[in-house]
Amino acid sequence: MIVIVASCFYLYKEKTVAGDWGLALDDSWIHMVFSRNLATGHGFSFNPDEPVSGATSPLWVFxxxxxxxxxxxxxxxTKFIGAILFMGSCFFVYRITLDLTSDKYSSFFASVLVALSPYLTWGALSGMETALYTFLSTxxxxxHLKCFRAYGIRxxxxxxxxxxxxxxRPECFLLVAFSWIDILIYDLRFRKGAIFTIRSILGxxxxxxxxxxxTAPYFxxxxxxxxxxxxxxxxxxxGSGGLFGALFSGNISAAITTLTVKPLYMLLVSxxxxxxxxPxxxxxxxxxxxxxxxxxxxPTAEVLSLILPIATVLYPLGMGVFAHVLSLGQSHRYIHNLFPLFYLISTIGLFSVWRFQTGELVTSKREKRGTTYILGAGALLIVCLLFGKPLFVWIVGLIGPHTALTHLSPRDLEFYWGNLVDSGFGISLMLVVTALSF
Structure with missing residues (x-):
């Protein structure tokens, strides 16, 4: 119901601002042309009967x-399909939260946060693939939480x-690897004696x-x-701004940059x-x-999976390695599947505040010592943000010729430094307040 109300409000504003209903981006119409040609027997093409891989999201085209x-x-x-997929994302956020907390109130709260997201509402009604890959991600x-410990086909x-x-959405191939990593971590911890058998290796x-x-037909x-x-x-x-382009061109300097500076930048901006x-x-x-x-x-936990923190943290890092780093697209559409995870994890934290205050969650000296490290990390990050701009300018000047950061003007540098400062101070605040709350 909340998704329907939010969608109606969006459509009202769309009509008011644009004068008519339509689609948000030229990419939406490009997808539509591919879809029309496919449906009318002209193949996967933009110009009829001229096959071309010009659509980033073949599944959305189909x-x-x-x-x-x-x-x-x-x-x-298209808008109807997007809205249905958006509802599906809200539903599975509810189910994931319920599986992790066994609390219907926190589960409902998390799903409401997702339903009220203006970015996700825009994505659902934009004609783009964002609603589809967000739904499939959630x-x-x-x-994964239901089946990663299972045996057999499940x-x-x-x-x-x-x-x-x-x-x-190509970046979502990262989730395939994250799922495998989580399975391997679980098996190394709980199935040590069985993971190196022939049967396990074949599995x-x-x-x-x-x-x-x-993916073979796609590639x-x-x-x-x-x-x-x-x-x-x-x-x-x-182009050559990602890891594959750097390796194929033999540019070792660009490859090193792609594996270091760019992922960190993408993580901070995300x-x-x-x-x-x-906020x-x-x-x-x-x-x-x-x-x-x-x-x-x-060891007594019912759901022993790290897929949520792995996906939330490593996803933007992976984007920095394999994709461009200048922006996250209109309405941050390249990371729409991270918004449900952010709201979900934050909801779990919000509904656990009382357990923190009573000391139920921080019991050992080691955990309490860890809060000191968290506080120190937050303070150190603040110092770096206050005095680190000259270093940032030097790094960009050094790596610019080999990355998508090429030809940045002083105004561009100010913009990107501002992004890093905003995100960095947010992280610092999070670290400091969290440590003090312990």
Whole structure:
């Protein structure tokens, strides 16, 4: 119901501002052209009967082609699909939170935060693939929590769903790897004697086998039409700025930069965006991470998974390695699947405040000593932000020729430094307040 009300308000404002209903970006119309050609028998193409891998989200193109097959309004059909997928994301945020907390109130609260997100509402009604990959990401995480300890075919369901999310947004292929990492961590801790048997090794290899079978048509089509395993949109936006481009060109300096400075930059900017979406949740986000990690350390916990902190922290780092770093797109659409995770983790922290205050969650001397380290890290980060601008300018001047940060003017440097300061002070505040709350 909240999604419907928020969507109606958005559509009202869209009509008021633009004078008519439509789609948000030119990319939305590009997807629609691909979908129309696919539905009318002209193949995966922009110009009819001229195959080209010019759509970053092939799964979204296939899904939208149903709108043309059914003969409904392309604009309203696309918006309807986006709204339904947005509702699905809210539902699975509710289920994930319920599985982790067994508390219906906190689960409802987390889903409401997601439903009220203006960025996600925009994405659902924009005609872009954001609602699809956000839905598949949250659905995949819920399935992962249910199945990562299972035996048999159920253990491979997360790989299947996360691979589909990657076909909706390439960065989501990172979630496939994160799922495997979480499974391996769990097995190393609880199944030490069984992970190096022939049967177990073959079981692990089945994960990448499923991934390759599902993505082979995608990569082969790209190679046939562009001479590269990646779509033309990847070359246009990333080029030699990502890890693959640096390695293929033999540029070791750019590769080192891609593995160090760029991921850190993307992490800070992503955190800044998430914090600005709801500043009141900043402190509770770290508390939520602490609760999840501490629960993992308890052998009596029912859900022993690190997929939430792994995905939230490593996802933007992975984007810095493989993708461009100048921005997160309109309405931060490249990280829309991180917003539900941010709200979910923050909700867990918020509803755990009382347990922190009573000392229930911080019991050992080691944990209390850790709060001192957290406080020190926050203070150190503040000092770096106050006096680190000359170092930032020097680093950008050094790496600029080899990355997507090329040709930045002094005004650009001020803009990006401002982004880093905003995100950095948010992180510092989170660390300091959290440590003091202990």
């Amino acid at each position: 899904l939208m082609s149903l709108v043309f097959v059914l003969g409904t309004s392309p604009i309203w059909g 659905f995949g995480i819920w399935v 253990r491979y369901l997360p790989t299947l769903i996360f691979t589909l999310s990657g076909l909706a 692990y290899l089945l994960h990448p086998a499923i991934f390759l079978v599902m 082969l089509f790209n190679y046939r039409t562009t001479g590269s395993f990646f779509p033309s949109t990847f070359a246009a936006k990333v 955190i800044m965006v998430l914090f600005k979406s709801n 009141l949740l900043v402190v509770f986000f770290l508390l939520g991470l602490f609760v999840i990690v501490k629960r993992y350390a308890s």
